[in-house]
Amino acid sequence: MTSNRNLVERTLRSVWHPCTQMKLHERMPMVAVSRGEGAWLYDFEGRRYLDAISSWWVNLFGHANVRLNAAIVGQLDRLEHVMLAGFTHEPAVQLAERLSGLTAGRLGHCFFASDGSSAVEIALKMSHHFWRNRGQPDKSRFVYLAGAYHGETVGALSVGDVALFRDAYGPLLRAGLTVASPDWRNAAPSESAAQVARRCAQDLERTLRERHREIAALIVEPLVQCAGGMAMHDPQYLVRARALCDEYAVLLIADEIAVGFGRTGTFLACERAGILPDLLCLSKGITGGYLPLSVVLSTRAVYEAFYDDETARGFLHSHSYGGNPLACAAALATLSIFEEDRVIEANRLRAARIDELARPIAEHRRVRNFRQTGMIWAFDVPDAQPLFARRFSAAALERELLLRPIDNTVYFMPPYVIDEEQAALLIGRTLELLDQVP
Numbered sequence: 001m002t003s004n005r006n007l008v009e010r011t012l013r014s015v016w017h018p019c020t021q022m023k024l025h026e027r028m029p030m031v032a033v034s035r036g037e038g039a040w041l042y043d044f045e046g047r048r049y050l051d052a053i054s055s056w057w058v059n060l061f062g063h064a065n066v067r068l069n070a071a072i073v074g075q076l077d078r079l080e081h082v083m084l085a086g087f088t089h090e091p092a093v094q095l096a097e098r099l100s101g102l103t104a105g106r107l108g109h110c111f112f113a114s115d116g117s118s119a120v121e122i123a124l125k126m127s128h129h130f131w132r133n134r135g136q137p138d139k140s141r142f143v144y145l146a147g148a149y150h151g152e153t154v155g156a157l158s159v160g161d162v163a164l165f166r167d168a169y170g171p172l173l174r175a176g177l178t179v180a181s182p183d184w185r186n187a188a189p190s191e192s193a194a195q196v197a198r199r200c201a202q203d204l205e206r207t208l209r210e211r212h213r214e215i216a217a218l219i220v221e222p223l224v225q226c227a228g229g230m231a232m233h234d235p236q237y238l239v240r241a242r243a244l245c246d247e248y249a250v251l252l253i254a255d256e257i258a259v260g261f262g263r264t265g266t267f268l269a270c271e272r273a274g275i276l277p278d279l280l281c282l283s284k285g286i287t288g289g290y291l292p293l294s295v296v297l298s299t300r301a302v303y304e305a306f307y308d309d310e311t312a313r314g315f316l317h318s319h320s321y322g323g324n325p326l327a328c329a330a331a332l333a334t335l336s337i338f339e340e341d342r343v344i345e346a347n348r349l350r351a352a353r354i355d356e357l358a359r360p361i362a363e364h365r366r367v368r369n370f371r372q373t374g375m376i377w378a379f380d381v382p383d384a385q386p387l388f389a390r391r392f393s394a395a396a397l398e399r400e401l402l403l404r405p406i407d408n409t410v411y412f413m414p415p416y417v418i419d420e421e422q423a424a425l426l427i428g429r430t431l432e433l434l435d436q437v438p
Contacts, residue, residue: 004044007032028390029397036063039418041402049402052426054415057226057258059289061337062417068288071333075326084112084323091328098335099282099297102267106276107297111315112323116257116283117151119294120219122317123253123279124155126302127217130251133305133313143207143218143250146181149227150219150255159219162228177211179204183231185369185380193234200233201240212248217279219253222269223373226258229409230378232371238273245278251302252277257294261285261334262344262416265351265374278302288334289415293327347416351375354412354423361427366434378411385438392437399429 008030016022034044039062041049051059061068075091082089096110111126113119124142131139144150144159151157152165158173160166166173180186182200184193191199208215222238225231245252254277259269263285266272270280279302283294306315321327337343355372361379362370370379381388389405396403403410412426 002034002044004032007044024390029394031397031402038062038064039415039422047400049397049400050414050422050426051402052412052414053402053404054285054413055289055402056284057263057413058284058287059415060261060285060334061288062415063289065288065337067337068290068330068333071329072290072326075329079325081321081324081326083320085318089323089325089328091325091332092323095295095328095331095335098332099295103276103280103297106299107280108300109298109303111296111298111317113294113296113319114292114321114324115294116255116281117153117156118319119257119281119283119296120150120156120159120253120255121153122296123219123255123281124159124217125317126279126296126298126315127251127253129315130302130305131216133308138214139216139250141211141214141216142176143179143204143215144176145220145225145228146178147183147225147228147231148178148181148219148221149225150221151257177207177215179207181225181228181231182233182237183225184233184371185231193232194236197234197237198240201237201244204241205244208244208248208250212250215248215250217251217253218245219255221255222259223264223272224259224269224376226376227406229406230371230376230411232373232376232378235273238270238275242273242275242277251279253279253281255281257281257283259376262338262347263375263413265344265348267338267344286334287327287330288337290330291324291327292321293324293331343416347375350416350418353420354418354427357420357423357427360431361434364431364434375416376411376413378409381408381410381434384408388437392433395433395437396429399432401426401429403430 032043033041035042039051041051079089099110100108111122113122128140142159146161148161150159154172157166157169159176161178180200180203182197184196187196242252254270256269260282270276278299280297287293306313351374361367366381366383367379368382388408392405393403
């Protein structure tokens with residue numbers, strides 16, 4: 001019979017975990033998960049853990065969601081997979097149509113892949129190839145924000161600015177162009193978040209003005225740079241970025257892998273600024289946290305640049321499991337839950353209540369820069385001692401919480417089914433951790 005200890009021992013012998021120094025698990029707890037239900041995960045001994053980070057930001061409607069389960073089982077009886085090259089199937093077409101409809105058809109073409117990093121890789125390749133097909137092959141550089149993170153494939157790392165991820169693979173990467181982040185924590189005295197956004201947009205304008213002939217695209221994570229420390233910015237930055245990209249003939253890529261699907265308070269984060277990108281990357285919550293799937297939505301102008309008799313002018317990228325019917329069925333069910341349960345409206349009320357409950361955290365003596373955007377909360381602990389994130393996470397597990405701070409930034413990104421009692425537990429025990437973890 002499987003037990004916590006047995007599964008952990010087998011794991012250490014055979015499974016290499018992502019973004020993990022495996023040797024640390026000789027002395028750090030590894031959680032053996034037996035099952036999930038709603039916002040909770042359970043181990044083999046019945047201990048529970050509140051999934052306050054949606055299992056790396058993917059689980060929207062709780063574990064073992066009845067409607068998502070039914071959608072996948074129903075599709076499994078009809079078609080489990082077929083390659084999406086020369087073949088097509090109903091779930092992929094329906095999903096493309098519904099996603100396009102959410103942009104009023106302005107992003108009308110969907111290219112499917114398997115994960116977020118792949119979606120970014122596709123958007124980067126698509127941007128350069130677009131300009132190449134338009135007779136401007138020199139436009140092959142990319143602009144990204146300071147502190148950016150867009151994934152861990154070689155192309156995605158090339159537009160990232162998190163040293164931990166970049167340094168080990170630096171020799172493999174093609175240098176991009178970094179511009180100032182509109183992170184409002186960098187505000188000068190008396191400077192508002194909107195003013196920070198406009199000031200940083202001036203840095204972007206200088207870069208585009210001077211080097212637009214070699215720049216294919218600007219990539220930005222709208223409103224919240226998540227893995228970069230939950231750096232939040234005012235929508236004014238997106239407004240200016242869209243206008244500047246238009247002025248200097250540079251494509252705008254919106255990486256909404258983490259911030260899409262209602263996470264920032266609107267279905268797409270770009271809606272907060274009233275803009276749309278040329279290429280939109282979606283993943284994580286797209287299947288409600290059930291199956292790997294990603295998609296890049298493009299404008300008609302981008303799509304038509306590839307529409308030609310010559311194969312070499314087509315977009316030369318593929319994924320064996322891209323557009324998998326089971327994943328598409330889960331994504332369609334996810335969209336239906338948004339519509340049927342009026343999730344965006346419900347989340348606004350939920351977020352307001354959690355924000356109210358979290359006031360004691362904002363006022364805690366150790367906390368700085370308490371911030372919230374939609375269903376994301378974050379705060380910094382500047383007096384934290386080395387290895388704070390590791391110790392905080394381990395202590396959180398002892399208090400039934402799944403939390404994974406980024407350096408000295410603690411954040412909550414809970415599933416949308418979290419209730420007031422669970423939120424109060426999360427906040428109360430986080431306050432205990434702030435008092436006890438140096």
